[in-house]
Amino acid sequence: MLSHEHPHRRLNPLTGEWVLVSPHRARRPWQGQVEKVPPETRPAYDPSCYLCPGNTRAGGAQNPDYPGTFVFDNDFAALYPEVPQAGVEEDELFVARTEPGIARVICFSPRHDLTLPEMPVEAIRRVVDVWTEQYAELGARPDIGHVQIFENKGAIMGCSNPHPHGQIWAQATLPDLPARELACQRRYFERHGHTLLGDYLARELDRDERIVCANDHFVALVPFWAVWPFETLVISRRPVPDLTALDDDEKTALADLLKRLTTRYDNLFEVSFPYSAGLHQAPTDGRPHPEWHLHMHFYPPLLRSATVKKFMVGYEMLGMPQRDLTPEAAAARLRALSETHYSVCAA
Ligand code: H2U
Numbered sequence: 119m120l121s122h123e124h125p126h127r128r129l130n131p132l133t134g135e136w137v138l139v140s141p142h143r144a145r146r147p148w149q150g151q152v153e154k155v156p157p158e159t160r161p162a163y164d165p166s167c168y169l170c171p172g173n174t175r176a177g178g179a180q181n182p183d184y185p186g187t188f189v190f191d192n193d194f195a196a197l198y199p200e201v202p203q204a205g206v207e208e209d210e211l212f213v214a215r216t217e218p219g220i221a222r223v224i225c226f227s228p229r230h231d232l233t234l235p236e237m238p239v240e241a242i243r244r245v246v247d248v249w250t251e252q253y254a255e256l257g258a259r260p261d262i263g264h265v266q267i268f269e270n271k272g273a274i275m276g277c278s279n280p281h282p283h284g285q286i287w288a289q290a291t292l293p294d295l296p297a298r299e300l301a302c303q304r305r306y307f308e309r310h311g312h313t314l315l316g317d318y319l320a321r322e323l324d325r326d327e328r329i330v331c332a333n334d335h336f337v338a339l340v341p342f343w344a345v346w347p348f349e350t351l352v353i354s355r356r357p358v359p360d361l362t363a364l365d366d367d368e369k370t371a372l373a374d375l376l377k378r379l380t381t382r383y384d385n386l387f388e389v390s391f392p393y394s395a396g397l398h399q400a401p402t403d404g405r406p407h408p409e410w411h412l413h414m415h416f417y418p419p420l421l422r423s424a425t426v427k428k429f430m431v432g433y434e435m436l437g438m439p440q441r442d443l444t445p446e447a448a449a450a451r452l453r454a455l456s457e458t459h460y461s462v463c464a465a
């Protein structure tokens with residue numbers, strides 16, 4: 119029996135990568151800065167925000183007076199459809215290919231001052247519906263093989279604007295991380311006849327050691343192989359390959375779980391909790407993907423306060439990811455938090 123007290127490695131079965139866990143180091147003294155972050159107040163409408171309704175964007179286009187969600191083609195798109203098919207393949211040392219794609223921005227709400235945890239479940243449900251529609255529309259295109267929907271939240275994550283929004287990068291080929299997840303899920307499904315995440319979820323529910331919160335259709339947990347201090351994985355209880363396979367109740371349940379999870383995150387350090395989060399759905403290559411199990415990753419960088427974050431440097435850039443706080447301890451911290459947003463409690 120492996121003791122979680124000693125340095126050990128854990129395998130991420132979704133990607134085949136390992137993480138080094140050094141629990142004893144969580145006890146080391148911390149003499150770095152711990153700043154108290156003053157609560158941020160933002161207006162409901164900001165005339166200088168390029169995402170607020172009615173405003174002119176940096177690219178010159180004008181936003182409509184949208185009442186709910188609003189999707190537009192990214193004015194500074196990293197990918198666009200009309201690229202001439204070309205490749206460099208001088209030899210095995212210099213390989214490059216053009217990549218067609220589409221990049222979009224999704225405003226979650228017309229309200230400049232809200233974030234997901236502060237939005238009502240019905241409004242988050244609209245965001246889930248937009249994600250579903252966008253995955254279906256972009257995925258149906260013959261030139262799109264993968265649709266990556268994500269949210270970058272907080273200035274330290276490189277988010278350019280506090281207005282609640284996410285992005286979509288859809289492209290011809292499968293990016294590296296989903297490709298690794300595809301290979302691992304496929305191998306598992308061929309061997310066992312069930313999805314990897316379905317079996318994993320059943321085991322986690324049984325142990326109840328890393329579960330953060332759950333409802334009838336979705337579960338949020340700190341994965342056994344978490345890399346980021348408070349990383350979580352949201353898994354559908356029913357093994358479905360993508361959002362379009364969810365029924366009405368399941369989509370509302372996803373919205374409910376997202377609100378509850380992000381509220382817990384904000385309550386952890388009483389700050390609008392930064393993260394990069396994204397859905398992992400089946401590739402849109404026109405083939406069935408019974409092995410793919412819909413899930414969403416949350417990768418938050420904060421470690422011990424509103425300002426002290428985990429850096430992926432040194433050993434991590436040269437060796438492998440490493441963590442001090444155990445996933446079990448992180449889950450216990452998140453589980454102990456309230457699902458009422460701290461700003462409501464303070465009011
Ligand atoms: P992030 O804040 O997550 O970085 O995303 C904002 C995106 O919005 C970014 O990709 C786009 C940027 O290109 N954008 C527009 O498309 N139009 C604008 O007027 C400003 C920003």
Ligand code: ZN
Pocket residue numbers: 163164167168169170171229230281
């Ligand atoms: Zn705004």
